[in-house]
Amino acid sequence: MTDRFNLYRYASPATFYPLAGRMIPYFAALSVLFGLAGLYLGMLVAPTDFQQGEGYRIIFIHVPASWMSMFIYLVMAFWAAIGLAFNTRLSGMMTQALAPTGALMAFLSLWTGALWGKPMWGAWWVWDARLTSELILLFLYIGFMALTAAIDDPKRADKAGGLLLLVGVVNVPIIYFSVKWWNTLHQGSSVNLTKSSMAQTMLWGMLLMALCFWMYAIAVALLRARTIMLERERHTDWVKAELAGVER
Amino acid sequence: MIYWNSFADFLAMGGYGFYVWGSFGVTVLIMALEPITAARTQKLTIARLKRQLRAENRNTAE
């Protein structure tokens, strides 16, 4: 087996740093493309909703943001598990890089949800299961960032933060399944793999926006990860070479 | 193909304009500020690390 395409190479910050740098523009471009396509379909082409009027269009932000807030947390928990199990450095850097984006997605989910809920159901906020657990998710993100910021030693910070993430990961399935388990205010799931109760343009608009948010999150996380790598590995030769190279 | 009859209709969003554009507005704000902030942090970090490197080199050269 040749080691020409050995993925494990990229577990080292020295090799991942330039790779991340090359990938960022592509993910950014994809995000813009998906965003334009999704917005075109969702905002310009899709018809009005029979029950909710034009206000439903918030769905094109709300659902992607909610999905991303949960997905990013799961990815962070995955890297946390890898880091705790294999003692890798890069996994800790990735969780730190993803956290602010995840927190902002959770905030956006709550914000757009409130703006959607007010005209539809008359309330900016209700304490139903899904909203409450999404709020808990935001608190978990903030707790993670606060804990890792309070610990000076990066290794201890990564491990402690990772443990916290894994303890809180049980919240994500609760958010997801809460609409099935409790029949409360938030509407049930309308998207599943076999059929959907939404119009085609609406569905595609939403999916394209979800892809847009996903590409965006990857791009921003990679950007942040590069900064974290430089900071943490500043005593290594490759960072010194990198810094010297930036001079020109 | 396009659903709207006029740009005014598009802005009004059937009366829900405040809520829809309030959502999209905050989203655009976040998705602009976040990358800008991250890029700025990277620039500042690089500058700081280069300064520290130069200081260390000066110290070891003495």
Next chain:
Amino acid sequence: MLKIVTAVIGRDLKLAMRRQADIVSALFFFIIVVSLFPLGVGPEPDLLRKLAPGVLWVAALLATMLSLPRLFADDHRDGTLEQLALAPHPLGLVVTGKVIAHWLVSGLPLALIAPVLGIQFDLSADALLVLTGAILLGTPALSGIGAIGAALTLGLRGGGVLLSLLVLPLYIPVLIFGAGAVDATVTGLGGEGHLSLLAALTFASLGFAPWASAAALKIALE
């Protein structure tokens, strides 16, 4: 295995008895916070009756938070914690003992005092019974989950506030079902569902939290 747990409980209780002021002050914190609410929102009985479950539960959460740093910090300060971590028996069992001892001196007194305070809020006898039962049932979960937070923040600056930030979101399900049980009793729907879920939370956290806390302690002690 049980011997380790009981030995740790015995030791922690003995040490706690030497610092009874800590236990009593947490209890008085609970009493004072609960008593502040009628002063703040007014004496109208209907309003107080509706607020009571939430107020009592939130005060219980906060009182538990106050006593959590003590769980590991004292032992950490004099080096005992490191010895316990290095010892041959599983750290998870040691933590289980500590959590149970913590509950005995913090959660249990809260549960015993709660019905007396509930009277201030004009709760019916049924509601008081369910409230006491719910707090009895839920506070072990608070001690367990709190142990994870206490272990993660061991020795950190800003410890107490950071601990609250980490632990309070994880407490929210306990709060919801604990207060919900009393609400359901008051409205006549019956609190059994909430109490069963509360019991499930307690058993799950007592089963899982000591091991997570042990892992967090090992991270903190490295």
